[in-house]
Amino acid sequence: MSHTPVPLIPAPQLMLFLLQVAVLLTLAFVLGRLAVRLGMPAVVGELSAGLLLGPTLLDHVAPGVAAWLLPKQAGQFHLLDAVAQIGVLLLVGVTGIEVDLLLLRRRSATVVRVATAGLLLPLGLGVATGLLLPAALVPGGTDRIVFALFLGVAMCLSAMPVIAKTLTDMRLLHRNIGQLILITGMVDDAFGWLMLSIVVAMAATALQAGVIVTAVLTLLAIVVTAATVGRPLFRVALRQADRAAGPTGVVTVAAIGMLACAAGTQALGMEAVFGAFVGGLLVGSCGGVPRAALVPLHTTVLAFFAPLFFATAGLRVDLTALGRPVVLLAGLVVLTVAVAGKFAGAFIGGLTSRLTKWESLALGAGMNARGVVEIVIAMVGLRLGVLNTETYTIVVMVAIATSLMAPPILRIAMRRVELTAEESLRGDRSGESTAQRTPYR
Numbered sequence: 001m002s003h004t005p006v007p008l009i010p011a012p013q014l015m016l017f018l019l020q021v022a023v024l025l026t027l028a029f030v031l032g033r034l035a036v037r038l039g040m041p042a043v044v045g046e047l048s049a050g051l052l053l054g055p056t057l058l059d060h061v062a063p064g065v066a067a068w069l070l071p072k073q074a075g076q077f078h079l080l081d082a083v084a085q086i087g088v089l090l091l092v093g094v095t096g097i098e099v100d101l102l103l104l105r106r107r108s109a110t111v112v113r114v115a116t117a118g119l120l121l122p123l124g125l126g127v128a129t130g131l132l133l134p135a136a137l138v139p140g141g142t143d144r145i146v147f148a149l150f151l152g153v154a155m156c157l158s159a160m161p162v163i164a165k166t167l168t169d170m171r172l173l174h175r176n177i178g179q180l181i182l183i184t185g186m187v188d189d190a191f192g193w194l195m196l197s198i199v200v201a202m203a204a205t206a207l208q209a210g211v212i213v214t215a216v217l218t219l220l221a222i223v224v225t226a227a228t229v230g231r232p233l234f235r236v237a238l239r240q241a242d243r244a245a246g247p248t249g250v251v252t253v254a255a256i257g258m259l260a261c262a263a264g265t266q267a268l269g270m271e272a273v274f275g276a277f278v279g280g281l282l283v284g285s286c287g288g289v290p291r292a293a294l295v296p297l298h299t300t301v302l303a304f305f306a307p308l309f310f311a312t313a314g315l316r317v318d319l320t321a322l323g324r325p326v327v328l329l330a331g332l333v334v335l336t337v338a339v340a341g342k343f344a345g346a347f348i349g350g351l352t353s354r355l356t357k358w359e360s361l362a363l364g365a366g367m368n369a370r371g372v373v374e375i376v377i378a379m380v381g382l383r384l385g386v387l388n389t390e391t392y393t394i395v396v397m398v399a400i401a402t403s404l405m406a407p408p409i410l411r412i413a414m415r416r417v418e419l420t421a422e423e424s425l426r427g428d429r430s431g432e433s434t435a436q437r438t439p440y441r
Contacts, residue, residue: 016076021308023069024312043165050310084313086259090297097283099285114367115349118349122341125340126152129334134330138388139387158185159369175419189274237257255297263275316379339405343364350363361412362414362417371399378392
């Protein structure tokens, strides 16, 4: 019995895809270096690459070039999306490897206080803002409560990919504040995605008790499985890979583990990004191999996958809608509420945990970055009809503005936070030199 062979990618489509990757990476690299020269992390320039090549600029300045280089065909665009998704999953996974779980256990009360305040305050303010926005900004047929809840969820989430890249670019991953930002951001995002699944269910049908119970049980099942089964499984797999193939095998198995965890959480109705972060935590905490064996994975992700992901994300953003005064005014109000809620929540949580005001300010700055996660949420809202074009643009503006705010505020705050011996030792274990650890000075 003969089988029809799976068709290959047509040559013109493959050529265009390779050209797109080359152009996006080139512009992301150039703008990333420019951002570094201006005292900002490279991620700021990498995000700007997509904005320049997308509907925000190139579609208006040179529509013929834009239509040829980046045609709005689903099949062509999905090639870029697929590579970009692998990039963001590996970026978040590599970040999870750097998380110090001993610090989490020792400062669990601080994490709970900061995460709770950083979640509830922006959530409440976002819901209130959604209830008060003009009716013209609420899509016809959408329940105002659902719209307000959706906006609240968008305001309370942080952006793990942007936070991870920002902390990496600024060499802050080994600092206690960097660790706290990652961990509290992860906790907030876990509950944020949980609430998003509930709001999406409300938008699609109606709120049912079974939806909430299922979402909570799923989250608990992921955590318990990772702690009881995941760690020993990762330890055995990494050690076997190290014996069989050395660092190459370790990198391969680590990447497989993170992507498999991402697929698992996606299958369970949670976000794949959350699973990748859990996978990274397991790789870093299982004690299977030395951290030095994972350096090639770290380098590949930061040099290729992460810049391509951030550049690709900007291709779907069109900021020209902000030219309408009512949209711009509403956007500024939402931005103010979003920043105030996240900053105040994290700052209050930090002060009540006996952190200094500068440490608390750094926490607020890091957790305030919404980045591409908020853009993803905006896309979900647009697809469901919870957001219209104007409110979608507002949410995207908040995502970009808060991501740009984080680096300079972090730099100012961390100049006033003394480097401890524990932090220095953690930096040595991750392979950073003293000069690498303090570029923000």
